[in-house]
């Protein structure tokens with residue numbers, strides 16, 4: 001029998017933000033525990049050789065332990081680090097990233113890692129994806145519980161999101177309840193309400209809401225339209241997405257507009273832009289401004305360069321660089337992003353940026369894309385979490401751009417790609433590594449690496 005509870009000495013934090021302790025010769029990962037602490041804990045799971053515990057009581061707290069601001073901390077799977085002071089979070093992430101770079105790219109990083117953290121690490125998220133679930137006979141709306149794909153925490157607040165998001169949560173929940181329809185149950189694959197996605201314009205202080213449901217009659221949406229309109233005037237657009245898929249992602253196969261505009265306007269740095277209900281926009285607008293400015297600095301543009309912005313989304317990096325380059329070519333796989341990139345270029349009066357719809361790996365084959373605008377002087381890469389497609393690495397290197405600037409939301413795929421690139425073409429070296437704390441209180445970050453060709 002497991003002696004429960006047990007006393008654990010926490011040695012360090014794991015890459016997932018869990019306390020690491022030794023117990024009966026095994027490594028135990030401990031929720032809500034910090035390095036240097038002694039805690040009373042309970043084993044909650046043993047799976048595939050891994051033992052997980054949760055803290056019941058902190059006996060000796062770490063000096064940098066703080067009271068989490070959010071009432072849902074510990075249960076909600078959203079923020080894992082709120083019990084650690086913000087300064088220590090930043091220190092820890094920087095140390096973790098440095099160790100990763102040194103371990104995976106030995107001898108290749110002889111520059112210090114530079115960091116940009118937030119002055120006020122709250123209310124920073126411009127997009128939140130909530131899920132509905134049946135919770136003890138009530139309709140729950142919130143983020144997934146820590147360690148659960150099925151159940152959500154019925155959120156009252158979310159301090160990492162702007163106030164309008166916390167104001168919307170009870171209204172959306174009450175409107176869904178007023179419809180008389182149940183939340184979608186992912187185990188039984190039945191029920192109506194699935195997700196509520198809120199996007200916020202930081203500069204305009206407005207919001208756009210997308211409610212995702214299973215197929216159903218429009219009258220079930222009537223209370224949602226009425227109550228959001230009446231009670232949260234900052235919401236300028238409401239969309240209804242329908243998803244009959246089994247998988248639990250906030251993706252809609254069909255989208256209808258229920259009221260308002262088809263886009264919101266926002267601004268990052270000097271770039272104004274429109275975005276709709278499906279576009280990717282960096283969720284932390286303040287630090288996106290810092291990251292885009294760093295990309296521009298690292299590109300060292302004089303006005304004569306041809307720049308390729310691969311994985312360009314709605315073209316925001318392209319538009320930030322275009323005024324300082326000869327020409328910019330953005331490549332993006334989603335056609336609605338490309339259409340918005342073109343609109344956004346017009347909105348900013350930019351005429352030297354072109355956008356091409358297609359997969360980067362296809363358009364790079366045989367260097368095809370570089371025939372469009374000529375040899376690249378700069379290449380910007382900003383792929384999704386999975387990193388670069390294997391087929392993209394050789395053509396990017398063969399183009400011999402003097403500077404490659406790579407922005408990544410996943411340090412692990414970033415170092416794998418860098419390893420492959422530096423091995424294949426030793427003429428490149430790492431000039432600068434910067435990281436941006438886009439996601440305070442979570443383990444995530446954005447990293448920017450600048451490669452130069454000797």
Ligand SMILES: C[S@@+](CC[C@H](N)C(=O)[O-])C[C@H]1O[C@@H](n2cnc3c(N)ncnc32)[C@H](O)[C@@H]1O
Pocket residue numbers: 280281282310311312313314315316317331332333334337358359360361382383384389
């Ligand atoms: C991390 S986002 C970058 C967006 C943009 N650079 C920005 O800062 O707003 C990655 C983008 O790559 C696009 N994408 C994903 N796979 C792609 C592929 N194989 N080829 C081209 N674009 C792709 C996604 O649609 C998404 O817009």
